[in-house]
Amino acid sequence: MSSTLLLFFLAFSSSFLQINGAEAEHLTSLKLKSPILQESIAKQINENPEAGWEAAINPRFSNFTVAQFKRLLGFKKTSRKELTSTPVITHPKSLKLPKHFDARTAWSQCSTIGRILDQGHCGSCWAFGAVESLQDRFCIHFDVNITLSVNDLLACCGFLCGDGCDGGEPLYAWRYLSNHGVVTEECNPYFDQIGCAHPGCEPAYQTPKCVKKCVGGNLLWKRSKHYSVSAYRVKSDPYDIMAEVYKNGPVEVGFTVYEDFAHYKSGVYKHITGFALGGHAVKLIGWGTSDDGDDYWLLANQWNRSWGDDGYFKIKRGTNECGIEDDITAGLPSTKNLIREVTDMDTDIDVSF
Template sequence: MIKFIILSGTILLCIYLTEQVYFLQPEYINKINSKTITWQAGQNFHPDTPLEYFKRLLGSRGVGGPKKNEPVKSHDPKYSSCHHIPKEFDARKKWKQCKSIGTIRDQGNCGSCWALSTTSAFSDRLCIATNYEFNEMLSAEELAFCCKNCGLGCYGGFPITAWKHFRWHGIVTGGAYNSSEGCQPYQIAPCLHDEPPEIEGSCKSHSVEENHSCRRECYGDTKLDYKEDHRYTKDFYFLDPKTIQKDVLTYGPIEASFHVYDDFLSYKKGVYIKSENATYLGGHAVKLIGWGVENDVPYWLLLNSWNTNWGDNGSFKIRRGTNECGIDNATTAGVPLVDEYLYEKTL
């Protein structure tokens, strides 16, 4: 009986350890590449990275799309200027002067993807709406830890509620970790995903980030006034899949949430389509900046928040038009409120 218990415990332990790392092993990555046609996999994370680490990164609770009574935008008078939808589009090329559009962020050991993706898209849209007068980042730090209705900070949140927060409460400026840019820079250190735990700066050498206290003051650029530094949107909405392209062409990048499966973690290039037997891990939020067609496969172009070492220099493509991993039905945005800001700039 004792031998049976020990044997059973050993088997369960082996199964658990296998579950932790099997999808990061070279054999599994090679298996992906032997079956996929539209994309290629490679090592983005150290093979010993535990399963729980990835679950912490996946913090979007908005993958299911709009719930009852949540706003869905299907038309806009300004869409009339979109006479032609280009076959390929990249917001980084369209609005080159906006430095936030191409910035690859790093959420660190925190499930704050929902906060980084929405503040990043809002930053881009505000830059575009002000004709580049506003050209900095908005604070994911303030959103993640001060918007209590949005979610649980590092433990996930709702992108649509973030845009709603921008509408009613606004958000201050805030640059990257270890910078003094803006009112409230990001306070979670980036980490190296593909290094073993003994290497300084590796993700496994960093402790799991606990939620920060909400600070209602500027600690980055202390010359800024906290209350006056807030920027707002005039609305918030989910997008009808048919109007995603028109909204991006009119106002700029948007947030997009989708289901993440274990094969996605090893994405390197090409148009991602979920592998047949891939295992579901959680919901993730990223920034959608464009689209195109590659080898006859339509795709969305997106920026992730796992630093530039992941994927295609921090970006990836996913199949468009088939609701791949739920992404076509789970995009959110808001239109910046710029009149007051422009008025202040002319004084």
């Protein structure tokens, strides 16, 4: 009799767990299908005097579900083994840094620093952060204003970088820029220029195919390539990060995105409410302190100018908010191919290799 009861109890327990597991899965599914923008989240932040930032229903994501928003978050962390074998840059503390710094004004001749792009419906943030930082550095170090191709890195880095529109690793992106270079935007423009053409934007865009040929008939793929000297990380210390940006230009950073971040409008962001949804990579261009005394990082996003503060955002500095100070990746621009450009323009110039 007792064995019969035991069997009955085990069968009931198994059924109960299966039902509750299915219910939990169903709730997760419902969550993913719900709108990413919630009036309740915006209200909670805007009514919180300690928040330090303003929330809004940003037009960029007015029709996005949580699942669609998650797909934009393509930053993947690099394995610890790979990180330990990568050079980590530090800077001497003797360098006096300003209290406020904005790369857009520090290098006002570099138009690319102030550009706000749009990654469309692809989780290509990891590629945008790398390419945008490198093109800025070409202007800063060599006085060359160029726009480089995110599409080249996204489509051609392959399994080395990750999964294309399903995410990638910034460190491997910078290694690709060093080993293989990246062509100009004119040669290989970004594939998702018009956004989603079908109702509901499902499924998400597939990663574009790697076609090593410029769209313009008079441009050559190999001659359009621009390179990074190397790939390195910057020490996860606010001073070292500031010094790196101050001396060499914008860097790529990765951080954790929560639901409330989609609602950011202005001010100094810090996580207040909502679940963690994934990792995102952006370009860090400066720092400062708000009127309320909050130290912040200044960053350029790639969700177009209808999101955030005209496409930019500030996030709390010095406390590793959302892991913003953990993953700083960069590289210096290379003169490779630039020498060829110079000799093409003026064959009288004597260039020694």
